[in-house]
Amino acid sequence: MTAASPEPGRAPLTTLPGVGAQTAQRLASRGLATLQDLWLHLPRQYEDRTRLTPIRDLRPGVPAQVEGVVEAAERGFRGRPVLRVALGDASGATLLLRFFHFRAAQVAQFAPGARLRAYGTPRPGQHGLEIVHPSYRALGGAEAALEEQLEPVYPQIEGVGPVLLRKLIARALERLPGDDALELLPPALRGDVPSLRAALLYVHRPPPDADLAALSAGTHPAQQRLAIEELLAHHLSLRRQRIALQRHAAPAFGGAGALAARLEASLPFALTAAQRRVFAQVRDDLRQPRPMLRLVQGDVGSGKTVVAALAATLAVESGAQAALMAPTELLAEQHFASLQGWLRPLGVETAWLAGKVSGKARARALEAIADGSAQVVVGTHALMQEGVAFRRLGLAIVDEQHRFGVHQRLALRDKGGDGGLLPHQLVMTATPIPRTLAMSAYADLDVSAIDELPPGRTPVRTVALGAHRRPELVDRIRAACAGGRQAYWVCTLIDDSDEVVAQAAQSTYEQLQAALPGVRVGLVHGRMKAAEKQAVMRAFKDGALGLLVATTVIEVGVDVPNASLMVVENAERLGLAQLHQLRGRVGRGASASSCVLLYQPPLSRLARERLATMRETNDGFVIAERDLALRGPGELLGTRQTGIASFRVADLVRDAALLPQVHALAERLQADAPGVADRLVERWIGGASRYAAA
Ligand code: ADP
Ligand code: MG
DSSP states (O other): OGGGSSOGGGSBGGGSTTOOHHHHHHHHTTTOOBHHHHHTOOOSEEEOOSSOOOGGGOOTTOOEEEEEEEEEEEEEESSSEEEEEEEEOTTSOEEEEEESSOOHHHHHHTOTTOEEEEEEOOEEETTEEEEESOEEEEEOSSOOOOOSSOEEEOOOBTTBOHHHHHHHHHHHHHTOOOHHHHOOSOHHHHTTSOOHHHHHHHHHSOOTTSOHHHHHHTOSHHHHHHHHHHHHHHHHHHHHHHHHHHTSOOOOOOSOOHHHHHHHHHSSSOOOHHHHHHHHHHHHHHTSSSOOEEEEEEOTTSOHHHHHHHHHHHHHHTTOEEEEEOSSHHHHHHHHHHHHHHHGGGTOOEEEEOTTOOHHHHHHHHHHHHHTOOOEEEESGGGGSTTOOOSSEEEEEEESGGGSOHHHHHHHHTSOOSTTOOOEEEEEESSOOOHHHHHHHTTTSEEEEEOOOOTTOOOOEEEEEEGGGHHHHHHHHHHHHHTTOEEEEEOOOSSOOHHHHHHHHHHHHHHHHHHOTTSOEEEEOTTSOHHHHHHHHHHHHTTSOSEEEEOGGGSSSOOOTTEEEEEETTGGGSOHHHHHHHHTTSSOSSSOOEEEEEEOSSOOHHHHHHHHHHHHOOOHHHHHHHHHHHHOHHHHHOHHHHSGGGOSSOOTTTTGGGHHHHHHHHHHHHHHOHHHHHHHHHHHTGGGOSSTTO
């Protein structure tokens, strides 16, 4: 009997009466394959048909059910067919029901004198309140009973009508096992939250006196109970993965750190206290004989690269190799230039590998990586490709983690430690992830924060201007360049195919060149050859160019401290994280910088909020929190990249306050009842775990 199986919810939906092959397929196309999937297909709202509201008492915007007699019905045509039905009741008021789509058979139901029960949201119309497309039914002579529960409205499924869906969910709920079979949270840990069974029954069939406002907001204790369990399962799964990884051995780098000390002494600046602290954390991790799993978060310009370089020296000093991978070629090139500049003088051999490195150069790089003579290797995704094998990879550093998936990070890990040792992993991200999200997305990583900028930076002043003010900017650029400063002009388009954007950048480049005869203008975009790009970037960095016209290829990592003015075209099309990254290209030197966000009116509400946020703050964490609130975690992190958006019930923004409780629960469960923890993961994430194989 299925109830004896550990997960009763795993029974396929075809075991439900009324689910044939076709319905099963339609449900499956929305990810609903098991009983449990239906249990967790939660209502998106509720309709209260447990009572009747006198028509006189209706209020605009408040959904209600009324019952009355048709006083008149009229078909008309106002650009399209319309059917208007006047409904009156004992309260002496009349309500207008208005239909735009209707069949002849329907019209017949509205003969004057017919009794109707209708549900909908009244709005003010020309002649008092009206409801457009109410749900309704014609009542015969007999008294019709009222519903006893709030009626759930489920997210629609194509090809499965709402009535059938409701019926199927009700049947699935009949098969909901008792607490003894379903409940996994030990009573001692559960506290006073409802049981899973009670919570599910409540959200599907709330009683008439339920707090509809809380249910609609998703904050009812029954909903929170479900969210807690789901968040718990995800958290446990990430932790489990981490534990599995840390069962492997890694090389312990226990040297004195002489190379790191020499690097630090050779820098033209002193490390900030935050850099020092984070490096110390990394160094402690690297001394351990198990793999480090550490995320370093630091706002744009906080100086993560040098911390990575210092970490790399610890591997090198112990005779291992370090690899640094960046998501774009431009960024990887800059890292390579920085690391080479710092490490070569110390006698460390560096190598460069990107997709465009080919022929002899590629063969040489691969050989140096394989025989270990390349001690520090910098590159793009190319580092993860087949055919790249390290002799002794001891430290894998990934910059801009959120642009890589978890899988890619892991792929680099597998690139060859020696003798079954796994490399340590250091992940760096410049797009601060809201703390709440970081805790969930990176439960498998320790987190360090470089929460301080190097001294002497002045905050960037940001303004948003309509595109018609473009001409003034040309004057500003002229003035800035005349004063020995440099500027960026960033071109963006909706169509972000490289080719179209490159063309737009090309024509902007030509216009600006013509408009600014005294200024040397450069152009960089994604379709240029690496060597060309590099030459332009170098010329800009050396000050030979005053203005750099660029696509968003300069979004991350580009570091030219003398650049103090940035213009971003079509800024309304960019997300907050991207705008913040772009703006981070200025404000790196001592002089006051500004960022001008040009937009095409009219602005959508979201775009206006984004631009306002950019004007109000330079703090990456604040921006990340706003971004999360505006967009939700799915878009922020990318579903495919992290799997984090695949929550069924939980919502990280709404449920953020539950996380501390969830983490404490995870801790205790893992310690006291690891078997239960496994079952929770199995229930919510199951064999489909995107991480399971990691
Ligand atoms: P990010 O954290 O955005 O990757 P970078 O590593 O590119 O920042 O560093 C930004 C700039 O600050 C670089 O020019 C770097 O050399 C410089 N820098 C890093 N640390 C310090 C420091 N402690 N003092 C002064 N400048 C620093
Ligand atoms: Mg960086």
